Amino acid sequence: MSDPISSAWDRLRECPQSTLFDLFGADPERVGKLSRRLDFALQGHDDVGMLLDWSKTHLDDPLLDSFEALATACGFEQARADLFGGGIANPTEGRAATHGAMRGSGTQPHVEEAEALLARMGMLVDAIHRGALGEVNHLIHIGIGGSALGPELAVDALTRDLSLVDVHVVSNIDGLALEQAFAACDPATTLVAVASKTFTTIETMTNAASALDWLGKNGVSDPGGRVIALTANPERAVEWGVDETRVLPFPESVGGRYSLWSSIGFPVALAVGMEEFHALLAGAKAMDDHFRETDGRANGPLLAAFADQYYTRLRGCQTRAVFAYDERLAMLPDYLQQLEMESNGKGVTIEGAPVSAPTAPITWGGVGTDAQHAVFQLLHQGTALVPVDFIASIAPGDELDPTHHRQLLMNCFAQGAALMAGKESDDPARAYPGDRPSATILVDDLDAATLGALVAFHEHRTFANAVLMRINPFDQFGVELGKAIAGQIDSGEGQFDASTTALMAAAGLR
Known part of the structure; x- marks a missing residue:
């Protein structure tokens, strides 16, 4: 007798597959069934509104019924309760995953700890803005992975109009990246934030040492006094030379790619102020509440995960594309690459058994309308079936003639319509097959609260996918082997293949 999870997958495989054209023709209520309007009234902050439209995917009632049965078989409700309740969400490392507590979603002890840590960060941010560390015009934020991608996304999205401090995020060990930041900053008015969970990450610490050297060589008498440490290992930061008053800790149970909400968000708060940073947290908290309190297909992130599983496991799609029709979200595809591929790019289940089907697809994307003239040829007429997410804002981010934003939105909506409808032609080179899926997230405006909700939506979507695949999204051992071998090359130890x-x-390394 098969287990409930295998039975649920068998039922999903038996569901008939219909074209998008047939699905819309058979159900006049389809848009209403597969769209979600989420409106969040936030106390003390601007409200958040967004429309999630998954009607141009191949999901239908039989598939949704079967996916809901799969979620039940996989223990989705218990896994969700464990996530918010401080249970062991990361079984391979025996840890909870408490990033939600940083925005007020979690157990009382975790939330209280988060509030205290964020209050500490707020005091330092306010002190810097008041001039307690002298004139500060620039911040060089040094990190890698989630310690860089989250802050860079938020800073880029929220500082197009105004920035209290000019922030430069450096992650690459390539010295050119650091030199570019140096060239844009006045060392006399520059702080350096060093973001590392362990405060031992070799790329980050190498860049940090070079930044201090640059400060010292350019007239800063106490370079160490210009450093802010963002870490889950404050003792190590103090040993490295950071003054204890300038160490901003975050909990060990907050993973790097989920750490934007913690002190890793310091550059965001410094750039836009603590009030805006709290709006970012409030938007994420509102999405937490929706994800935690809503069941089945009415749950936006879970519905998105149903579609993800359908295309990856039932249709064999190896990639998923994300196109932001908004310059303020230019970094979002990069951010989602790490969030989704590092979280769910796994080969074993939570029990340690080999997975029996594909896990995370390759996430990629770009910015519309640029991408239309670069990669959309493959999406419309190529041989690969690629589910596409479009993300746009009803309100423009610019103050130019409204025709700019009108054309932007028209292009966004037209691409989804064209992917679905296709076009017949007597000339095969001019024919479009159509029946190609897309989903659209349309936000009312892109402010701090909306960005928080949007990022939290994708966090929960990633988690829901992991539960449906029975994998652990909170470890990342796959990044360790290459680091270990790089260390062997550096030390001159180890035997390598002939090519290496x-x-x-x-290259002169041996």
Whole structure:
């Protein structure tokens, strides 16, 4: 007898597959069934409104019924309760995942700890803005992975109009990245934030040492006094030389790619102020509440995960594309690459058994309308079936002639319509097959609260996918092997394949 999870997948495989054209023709209520309007009234902050439209996917009632049965078989409700209740959400490392507590979603002890840590950050941010550390015009934020991608996304999205402090995020060990930041900053008015969970990440610490050297060589008498440490290992930061008053800790149970809400968000708060940072948290908290309190297909992130699973496991799609029709979200595809691929790019289940089907697809994307003239040829006429997410804002981010934003939105909506409808032609080179899926997230405006809700939506979507696949989204051992081998190359130890040995010799590393 098969287990409930296998039975649920068998039922899903037996569901008939219909074209998008047939699905719309058979159900005049389809848009209403597969769209969600989410409106969040936030106390003390602007309200958040967004429309989630998954009607141009191949989901239908039989599939949704079967996916809801799969969620039940996989223990979705208990897994969700464990996530918010401080249970072991990361079984391979025996940890909770408490990033939600940083925005007020979690157990009382975790939330109280988060509030205290954020209050500490707020005091330092306010002190800097008041001039307690002298004139501060620039911040060089040094991190890698989630310690850089989250802050860079938020700073880029929220500082198009005004920035209290000019922030430069550096993650690459390539010295050119750091030199570009140096060239844009006055060392006399520059702070350096070093973001590392362990405060041992070799790329981050190497860049940090070079930043201090740059400050010292350019007239700063106490370079160490210009450093802010963002870490879950405050003792190590103090040992490295950071003054204890300038160490901003965050909990060990907050993973790097989920750490924007913690002190890793310091550059965001410094750039836009603590009030805006709290709006970011409030928007994420509102999405937490929706995800926690809503069941089945009415749950926006879970509905998105149903579609993800359908295309990855039932239709064999190896990639998913994300296109932001808003310059303020230019960094979102990069951010989602790490969130989704590092979280769910796994090969074993939470029990340690090999997975029996594909896990995370390759996430990629770009910015509309640029991408239309670069990669959309493949989406419309290529041989690969690629589910597409479109993300846009009803309110423009510019003050130019409204025709700019009108054309932007027209292009966004037209691409989804064209992917679905296709076009017949007697000339095969001019024919479009159509029946290609897309989803659209349309926000009322893109402010701090909306950005928080949008990022939290994708966090929960990623988590829901992991539960449906029975994998752990909160570990990332796959990044360790390459680091270990790089260390062996650096130390001159270890035996390597002939190709690697030849490359090291050609580069002068051996």
